[in-house]
Amino acid sequence: DQQVKQNSPSLSVQEGRISILNCDYTNSMFDYFLWYKKYPAEGPTFLISISSIKDKNEDGRFTVFLNKSAKHLSLHIVPSQPGDSAVYFCAASVGNNDMRFGAGTRLTVKP
Amino acid sequence: DGGITQSPKYLFRKEGQNVTLSCEQNLNHDAMYWYRQDPGQGLRLIYYSQIVNDFQKGDIAEGYSVSREKKESFPLTVTSAQKNPTAFYLCASRAGAGYYGYTFGSGTRLTVV
Numbered sequence: 001d002q003q004v005k006q007n008s009p010s011l012s013v014q015e016g017r018i019s020i021l022n023c024d025y026t027n028s029m030f031d032y033f034l035w036y037k038k039y040p041a042e043g044p045t046f047l048i049s050i051s052s053i054k055d056k057n058e059d060g061r062f063t064v065f066l067n068k069s070a071k072h073l074s075l076h077i078v079p080s081q082p083g084d085s086a087v088y089f090c091a092a093s094v095g096n097n098d099m100r101f102g103a104g105t106r107l108t109v110k111p
Numbered sequence: 112d113g114g115i116t117q118s119p120k121y122l123f124r125k126e127g128q129n130v131t132l133s134c135e136q137n138l139n140h141d142a143m144y145w146y147r148q149d150p151g152q153g154l155r156l157i158y159y160s161q162i163v164n165d166f167q168k169g170d171i172a173e174g175y176s177v178s179r180e181k182k183e184s185f186p187l188t189v190t191s192a193q194k195n196p197t198a199f200y201l202c203a204s205r206a207g208a209g210y211y212g213y214t215f216g217s218g219t220r221l222t223v224v
Contacts, residue, residue: 002153009151034212043115043201043215044154089153098144098169099213101154 003027004092006102014110019077021105023090026071030092030100035064035075038087038104047088048075080109113138117202117216124189124196124223132187132219134202141206143185144213147171148199157200160185189221197223 005024013019021035031052036044050057050064050073057064063076077084090102115136124130134143142161146154156169160179174193179185185204189196199220203213 004153006153036215041120041218041220043117043203043217044213045215046212049212098156098159100156101146103151103153 002103003030004090004100004102006090006105008105009103010106010108012108012110013080015082016079019075019080019084019107019109021075021077021088021090021107023073023075023102024071025073025092025100027092027094027100028071029094031095032093033064033066033073034091034093034099035062036089036091036101038089044089077107080107082109082111085109115202115204115214115216117200117219119219120217122219122221124221126223127191129188129190130221132189132200132202132221134185134187134216135183136185136202136204136214136216137183138204138206138214139182140204140214141182142204143179144203144205145169145175145177145185145187146201146203148201148218154201157187196221 003026034049035047037047038044048059048062066073085108087104087106089104091099093099118133144159145157155171158177160166176188201218202216
């Protein structure tokens with residue numbers, strides 16, 4: 001049972017434009033959400049997080065939006081840069097219990 | 112520098128053999144995790160340990176075993192009972208209660224030949 005879903009396996013955008021990565025979840029008990037970035041043959045690195053008491057969190061070019069009623073979150077990257085090209089994983093947890101990950105979205109930012 | 116070290120980076124195993132993947136952290140983190148990554152399936156939890164000498168099965172524990180004799184170390188053994196062991200294995204740790212984010216190692220790619 002995949003509790004965290006990333007339905008777009010890949011996304012391609014032009015440098016300087018906005019990248020929007022989407023994530024849906026089914027477990028209404030999830031109260032903490034994170035985005036991780038992963039390069040090939042490396043472990044994921046933490047990017048940004050949001051707790052369920054917020055609907056937006058911003059860190060530089062990265063903003064995460066949470067819509068609890070729709071069980072949906074998204075990651076916005078503005079402006080996109082070629083170095084942002086990587087696989088992005090959405091993750092969710094109930095408190096600080098073990099985390100559930102989506103399948104990932106491969107972002108390609110073209111110069 | 113503090114971090115998680117996974118070794119080896121690449122590992123080849125013959126069918127029917129057991130193999131152990133190493134995971135060591137010097138972050139003084141309480142909890143440690145093993146995930147498996149397959150194409151199109153994201154990261155799936157194999158085993159996790161919240162404290163020394165205690166560990167719990169994750170979603171896909173069959174064919175795997177772990178130990179947690181030291182806080183710093185959480186090795187994963189892929190046994191011959193694991194039917195499809197070829198995958199990318201990731202070890203992670205977390206500081207403990209109140210901390211949400213994981214720190215990941217760089218992974219071990221296991222290939223059965």
